[in-house]
Amino acid sequence: xxxxxxxxxxxxxxxxxxxxxxxxxxxxxxxxxxxxxxxxxxxxxxxxxxxxxxxxxxxxxxxxxxxxxxxxxxxxxxxxxxxxxxxxxxxxxxxxxxxxxxxxxxxxxxxxxxxxxxxxxxxxxxxxxxxxxxxxxxxxxxxxxxxxxxxxxxxxxxxxxxxxxxxxxxxxxxxxxxxxxxxxxxxxxxxxxxxxxxxxxxxxxxxxxxxxxx
Amino acid sequence: xxxxxxxxxxxxxxxxxxxxxxxxxxxxxxxxxxxxxxxxxxxxxxxxxxxxxxxxxxxxxxxxxxxxxxxxxxxxxxxxxxxxxxxxxxxxxxxxxxxxxxxxxxxxxxxxxxxxxxxxxxxxxxxxxxxxxxxxxxxxxxxxxxxxxxxxxxxxxxxxxxxxxxxxxxxxxxxxxxxxxxxxxxxxxxxxxxxxxxxxxxxxxxxxxxxxxxxxxxxxxxxxxxxxxxxxxxxxxxxxxxxxxxxxxxxxxxxxxxxxxxxxxxxxxxxxxxxxxxxxxxxxxxxxxxxxxxxxxxxxxxxxxxxxxxxxxxxxxxxxxxxxxxxxxxxxxxxxxxxxxxxxxxxxxxxxxxxxxxxxxxxxxxxxxxxxxxxxxxxxxxxxxxxxxxxxxxxxxxxxxxxxxxxxxxxxxxxxxxxxxxxxxxxxxxxxxxxxxxxxxxxxxxxxxxxxxxxxxxxxxxxxxxxxxxxxxxxxxxxxxx
Numbered sequence: 060x061x062x063x064x065x066x067x068x069x070x071x072x073x074x075x076x077x078x079x080x081x082x083x084x085x086x087x088x089x090x091x092x093x094x095x096x097x098x099x100x101x102x103x104x105x106x107x108x109x110x111x112x113x114x115x116x117x118x119x120x121x122x123x124x125x126x127x128x129x130x131x132x133x134x135x136x137x138x139x140x141x142x143x144x145x146x147x148x149x150x151x152x153x154x155x156x157x158x159x160x161x162x163x164x165x166x167x168x169x170x171x172x173x174x175x176x177x178x179x180x181x182x183x184x185x186x187x188x189x190x191x192x193x194x195x196x197x198x199x200x201x202x203x204x205x206x207x208x209x210x211x212x213x214x215x216x217x218x219x220x221x222x223x224x225x226x227x228x229x230x231x232x233x234x235x236x237x238x239x240x241x242x243x244x245x246x247x248x249x250x251x252x253x254x255x256x257x258x259x260x261x262x263x264x265x266x267x268x269x270x271x272x273x
Numbered sequence: 274x275x276x277x278x279x280x281x282x283x284x285x286x287x288x289x290x291x292x293x294x295x296x297x298x299x300x301x302x303x304x305x306x307x308x309x310x311x312x313x314x315x316x317x318x319x320x321x322x323x324x325x326x327x328x329x330x331x332x333x334x335x336x337x338x339x340x341x342x343x344x345x346x347x348x349x350x351x352x353x354x355x356x357x358x359x360x361x362x363x364x365x366x367x368x369x370x371x372x373x374x375x376x377x378x379x380x381x382x383x384x385x386x387x388x389x390x391x392x393x394x395x396x397x398x399x400x401x402x403x404x405x406x407x408x409x410x411x412x413x414x415x416x417x418x419x420x421x422x423x424x425x426x427x428x429x430x431x432x433x434x435x436x437x438x439x440x441x442x443x444x445x446x447x448x449x450x451x452x453x454x455x456x457x458x459x460x461x462x463x464x465x466x467x468x469x470x471x472x473x474x475x476x477x478x479x480x481x482x483x484x485x486x487x488x489x490x491x492x493x494x495x496x497x498x499x500x501x502x503x504x505x506x507x508x509x510x511x512x513x514x515x516x517x518x519x520x521x522x523x524x525x526x527x528x529x530x531x532x533x534x535x536x537x538x539x540x541x542x543x544x545x546x547x548x549x550x551x552x553x554x555x556x557x558x559x560x561x562x563x564x565x566x567x568x569x570x571x572x573x574x575x576x577x578x579x580x581x582x583x584x585x586x587x588x589x590x591x592x593x594x595x596x597x598x599x600x601x602x603x604x605x606x607x608x609x610x611x612x613x614x615x616x617x618x619x620x621x622x623x624x625x626x627x628x629x630x631x632x633x634x635x636x637x638x639x640x641x642x643x644x645x646x647x648x649x650x651x652x653x654x655x656x657x658x659x660x661x662x663x664x665x666x667x668x669x670x671x672x673x674x675x676x677x678x679x680x681x682x683x684x685x686x687x688x689x690x691x692x693x694x695x696x697x698x699x700x701x702x703x704x705x706x707x708x709x710x711x712x713x714x715x716x717x718x719x720x721x722x723x724x725x726x727x728x729x730x731x732x733x734x735x736x737x738x739x740x741x742x743x744x745x746x747x748x749x750x751x752x753x754x755x
Contacts, residue, residue, distance in 0.1 A: 212430060233393035236400075250419075
């Protein structure tokens with residue numbers, strides 16, 4: 060199963076780069092949604108032998124939350140708030156991609172220094188996690204619009220989820236609690252929608268959120 | 274019995290929050306705050322009077338660390354709750370259902386965070402309290418408040434995500450060392466040197482960055498000035514004296530595990546560096562800011578730096594830091610509430626428009642000055658004594674240069690804060706401000722709570738009950754010899 064798992068982690072890492080290169084918000088949102096679905100499949104193919112209800116529940120919750128619910132909320136925000144579809148990078152697409160690719164290489168390199176249990180040594184989970192966390196940070200810091208920052212946060216969160224897969228099954232509560240991060244994202248998006256409905260923000264451009272500087 | 278009481282510290286505020294959600298009347302709803310606050314304080318006092326052992330495998334319990342810190346938060350909450358009754362009457366135009374419910378939820382979750390003895394449970398409590406504070410910050414509903422809330426969510430959310438990743442790393446350190454998946458701090462510490470060192474290191478860095486963001490240590494402090502500047506005074510007081518302390522005790526609990534794993538010296542060095550950096554950043558910004566609510570935020574960063582510095586200085590320093598949690602929380606409470614009064618009369622928190630407040634709102638201005646002097650370590654208020662203990666611990670630990678930098682930062686902070694506060698208090702008020710000042714009378718409802726908190730700070734400075742010092746020592750023992 061490790062082979063298949065590594066293929067899926069590879070897909071996630073590829074989607075990171077797509078997210079960095081994407082110039083349109085709907086594309087970015089859908090990329091993150093596909094990433095969520097791929098992540099949701101992973102618990103089902105972990106080498107735990109029999110598929111128990113807990114793994115199945117995590118898989119269903121992940122696909123539903125990251126793959127369907129949050130992306131549809133984001134797309135709804137895009138529509139309701141009539142946000143312009145361009146991503147508007149603060150850090151250009153090419154530098155973002157280069158940084159992301161370098162980061163992915165660095166993640167693979169760094170993993171060499173971290174001791175892993177024998178059953179995890181052959182998987183790409185740790186480099187995949189580190190690369191996604193880094194991609195998330197690039198999107199958080201390098202994009203202007205609130206919605207693309209939320210997407211960055213989602214990628215960051217997906218990286219943490221990948222890492223959590225190492226612990227799934229052995230540590231009660233800890234990994235599952237990560238679902239709360241999705242709730243945070245929900246609050247983000249609802250905040251955008253509510254605020255947009257209540258007030259007239261022109262473009263929901265976080266550069267305009269600069270009354271408070273120092 | 275005790276287990277039941279310690280759950281009720283969480284349950285009672287959450288029930289109160291549910292009740293607030295159902296309560297139909299906007300005018301009488303705020304009374305739930307002092308009612309629940311008083312019950313909470315009574316429960317905490319009942320628990321704190323006698324130290325009792327907590328089962329090591331318990332996920333939640335009123336252990337020595339909770340006993341050393343949670344009562345201070347409870348006192349602060351009661352002060353803020355009493356103030357909130359009058360505050361929400363003044364702000365009667367805004368619906369307060371969500372505000373009251375979320376204040377009570379935050380109290381319940383803070384109680385859970387302080388009592389959490391399990392890595393995952395601690396994270397859940399911190400995450401939930403972060404989310405509960407979002408509507409509190411947004412209470413004023415202005416675009417500036419939205420901007421501050423957005424920054425708080427973005428920076429705080431990232432911090433929370435990092436601390437989850439750090440928790441995973443610590444969990445993996447345990448798993449790699451042959452652990453069986455028991456993530457109570459007691460079990461992790463019991464594994465000691467079997468924890469995989471590279472993973473412990475990664476966990477410490479991530480958890481310190483994550484919970485440090487929640488504490489508001491520099492350079493992860495960027496949400497703080499905006500949040501404190503735009504939120505109502507009560508919310509600022511609770512963030513500065515309540516929510517941040519949850520993150521601080523979280524760091525202390527993790528520090529206990531890292532120490533047991535044999536990396537305590539490394540942990541102390543990072544705490545020392547972060548503490549001094551926060552102090553320096555705060556002192557420099559305090560010299561420049563012209564807004565007295567943002568000034569309180571930088572002062573909070575400064576005091577979080579003091580906590581971090583104290584925690585880096587061994588047993589005596591840790592005890593001083595726990596003492597400082599109390600003195601900072603109570604004094605900051607008085608300061609935030611009186612600053613809220615002044616801000617309301619002045620119509621702005623900038624010293625460019627707010628002048629001559631001693632004439633318009635003499636009592637609140639007096640409290641603001643007294644609170645400012647107290648928090649900048651004027652004896653005999655409590656911060657003077659707790660900071661003195663930090664200095665002593667630093668000298669005893671042979672960190673003379675750190676103590677020197679610490680004292681320099683305190684001096685700069687004092688200069689910066691007196692500049693702002695006296696700028697606001699003295700002088701002649703603008704005519705427009707004078708006209709609107711008549712709308713906000715200085716009633717006992719807005720003066721008594723900050724006065725009581727300041728009196729508590731003074732009392733803590735003058736007579737420290739022996740039981741309290743013993744409770745701090747017991748908490749230090751829990752951290753250093755888990």
